[in-house]
Amino acid sequence: MRRTVPLMITFIVGLTLILAVFIPPEPFDTMNREFSVYFDIIAVFAFVLGGGNLLRLHGDRVYRRGKDWKFSIVTLAGFAVTLVVGLGKIGGPPGVRGDLMAPGTWFRFVFNAVLTPLSATMFALLAFYVASASFRAFRAKTPEATILLVSGFIILLGRTFLGGILTGWLPDSLSFLTIPNLADWIMAWPNTAGQRAIVIGIALGVTATSLRLILGIERGYLGSD
Amino acid sequence: MRLLAFFKTLDRRFIFLFVGLAVIFPFLLDLDLPEYPTVMVKAIYNTVEGLQPGSLVLMPFDYDPSTAPELDPMAAAVVRHCLSRDLRVCFMALWPEGQGMVSNLISGTVQPEFPDKVYGRDYVNLGYKAGGQGLINAVLLNMRSMFTTDAAGVPVDSLPIMIGVTNLKDFKFIMNFSAGRPGSKEWIQFAGDPGRIPVASGSTAVQAPLLYPYYPSQMVGLMGGLKGAAEYEAALLAGYPRFKDSRRVATELMVPQAMAHFVIMLFIVLGNIIYFAERRAGKR
Structure with a gap:
C-alpha cells in the first residue's frame, strides 16, 4: 500500500498533465491553466524549505564546531540581516506589499553595497583561474586537444579587436579567412551541430525518464524501505 | 633551459x-574601439525598429549582480532603444535578484535619460515571481493570475500600461536577459514557441553557445556577452545619434x-x- 498509492498518484498526475498540454478542448485547457498556477504556488514553498535547510545545516555546524564553523556564523548573520531588512521593509514605504528596492530601503543598500560587489568579485575571480588553468592544462597533446585549442584560440581572438587587426589586411576574396569570420563560422556550424545533438539527447532522455516514472518502472524516488 | x-x-x-x-x-x-553589429545583434535591433510605437515589450531580467557587467550594458542599450521608439516596456524577473537589477536600471537609466516617460504608463516593473518555466507557462495562458500587483504593490489593474493585457500573447516582443536557468532557453521553449511570440536573448558569453541552435527559427537574435552589448551600443549610436553623450559601458569595457x-x-x-x-x- 505504501508503494502502490504513490505510484498511482504519479501515474494519474503525470498522465493528466500530459493530456492537459496536448489536448486543447475543455476541460483540458482549464486544467492546463490551473496546473500551471498550482505549480507556481508550490514553487514558493521551496523558499521556506531552502531557508529552513540553510538554518539547520549551518546552525548544526556552529553548534558542533564543525569544519569552517566561523564561516557559517557569517552565513547565518547575513541570512538573518537580509531577512529582517527585507521582511521588515525597513526604510521603505509601509505595508506588506511595499517595494523592497524603493529608494532609501535598507534592503536596497544591502543589495547594492554588499551583494553586488561580493557577487561581482567572486565571478571576476574566474578570469584569474581561467588564465592559470589555461597555462597549465590547455596543451596540444592529442589531435582532438589540438582542434579544441585552435578553435578556442580563434574564438578568443575573434571576440576582440585583435582578431580584426591581425587579419584585416586580407583581400575581400579571402575575407572568409579573417579571424572574426572564422570565429562566427565555428560558433554557427560546429558549435550549433554539437549543441543541437546535446539538446536532442537531453530531450529524449527526459522523455524516457518521465515515461519510466509515470509507468512505475523507475521507483527510486520512493526510497529504499 | x-x-x-x-x-x-x-x-x-x-x-x-x-x-x-x-x-x-x-x-x-x-581607448574607444569601433564595434560593428553582427547579424544576430542587428536582428534584435531590426526587430525593435520594426515594432509599432505603443507596442508592448516584455523584458525578463533573469540574472544577478555577478553577471551584471555583461548584461546591464545590453539591457540599458535595448531599453534606451525601446523607449526612444515609444514602445511600452514591462520588466519582470524569474530570478530573485532580477528585481533589484530592474530597479537599478530604472533609477540609473530610465528616469534620468527619459524624464518624460511615466511609470505605469510607459513602463512598469512587475517584479520577481517564483516558478521558472512553470511561471512562463502560467503567464502564457493567464498573466493576471500570477501578476496582481507590480513590484511596489500597486494593483496592475490601476496601471494604464496593463490595460488589455491578459496573457503573454499581448506582447509583441520578448527581450530576455539571461545568465542561466531559468532564462532564455525557457522563454523560447515555453513562451516563444507555443505562443508564437518573437523572443530574443541577451546572454552571458558563457551561455551564448548553448543558444545558437535556436537561431534564427526560434529566436530572432542573440547578444552574447560584452561584445554583443558593445555591438548593440554601436547599432544604437548609428541609428540614434542623440545617444552619443550617453555612457557606452560595454564599449568601454571591451578594451x-x-x-x-x-x-x-x-x-x-x-x-x-x-x-x-x-x-x-x-x-x-
Whole structure:
C-alpha cells in the first residue's frame, strides 16, 4: 500500500498533465491553466524549505564546531540581516506589499553595497583561474586537444579587436579567412551541430525518464524501505 | 633551459598579476574601439525598429549582480532603444535578484535619460515571481493570475500600461536577459514557441553557445556577452545619434576584456612552447 498509492498518484498526475498540454478542448485547457498556477504556488514553498535547510545545516555546524564553523556564523548573520531588512521593509514605504528596492530601503543598500560587489568579485575571480588553468592544462597533446585549442584560440581572438587587426589586411576574396569570420563560422556550424545533438539527447532522455516514472518502472524516488 | 624551467614552475600569482595589470591598464588609456553589429545583434535591433510605437515589450531580467557587467550594458542599450521608439516596456524577473537589477536600471537609466516617460504608463516593473518555466507557462495562458500587483504593490489593474493585457500573447516582443536557468532557453521553449511570440536573448558569453541552435527559427537574435552589448551600443549610436553623450559601458569595457583575452592567449602559447620543448628534450 505504501508503494502502490504513490505510484498511482504519479501515474494519474503525470498522465493528466500530459493530456492537459496536448489536448486543447475543455476541460483540458482549464486544467492546463490551473496546473500551471498550482505549480507556481508550490514553487514558493521551496523558499521556506531552502531557508529552513540553510538554518539547520549551518546552525548544526556552529553548534558542533564543525569544519569552517566561523564561516557559517557569517552565513547565518547575513541570512538573518537580509531577512529582517527585507521582511521588515525597513526604510521603505509601509505595508506588506511595499517595494523592497524603493529608494532609501535598507534592503536596497544591502543589495547594492554588499551583494553586488561580493557577487561581482567572486565571478571576476574566474578570469584569474581561467588564465592559470589555461597555462597549465590547455596543451596540444592529442589531435582532438589540438582542434579544441585552435578553435578556442580563434574564438578568443575573434571576440576582440585583435582578431580584426591581425587579419584585416586580407583581400575581400579571402575575407572568409579573417579571424572574426572564422570565429562566427565555428560558433554557427560546429558549435550549433554539437549543441543541437546535446539538446536532442537531453530531450529524449527526459522523455524516457518521465515515461519510466509515470509507468512505475523507475521507483527510486520512493526510497529504499 | 633555465628560462624553460622558470616558466615551467611559474608561480600562478605571476599569472594573476599579469591578468590584473591587463585589465587595469586599459582603463588608464581611455581607448574607444569601433564595434560593428553582427547579424544576430542587428536582428534584435531590426526587430525593435520594426515594432509599432505603443507596442508592448516584455523584458525578463533573469540574472544577478555577478553577471551584471555583461548584461546591464545590453539591457540599458535595448531599453534606451525601446523607449526612444515609444514602445511600452514591462520588466519582470524569474530570478530573485532580477528585481533589484530592474530597479537599478530604472533609477540609473530610465528616469534620468527619459524624464518624460511615466511609470505605469510607459513602463512598469512587475517584479520577481517564483516558478521558472512553470511561471512562463502560467503567464502564457493567464498573466493576471500570477501578476496582481507590480513590484511596489500597486494593483496592475490601476496601471494604464496593463490595460488589455491578459496573457503573454499581448506582447509583441520578448527581450530576455539571461545568465542561466531559468532564462532564455525557457522563454523560447515555453513562451516563444507555443505562443508564437518573437523572443530574443541577451546572454552571458558563457551561455551564448548553448543558444545558437535556436537561431534564427526560434529566436530572432542573440547578444552574447560584452561584445554583443558593445555591438548593440554601436547599432544604437548609428541609428540614434542623440545617444552619443550617453555612457557606452560595454564599449568601454571591451578594451580591458580584449587585453585579458590577449594575456590568456599568451600564457596558452607559452604553456604549449614549454610542453613541446619538454617533449623534444624527452625524445633526445
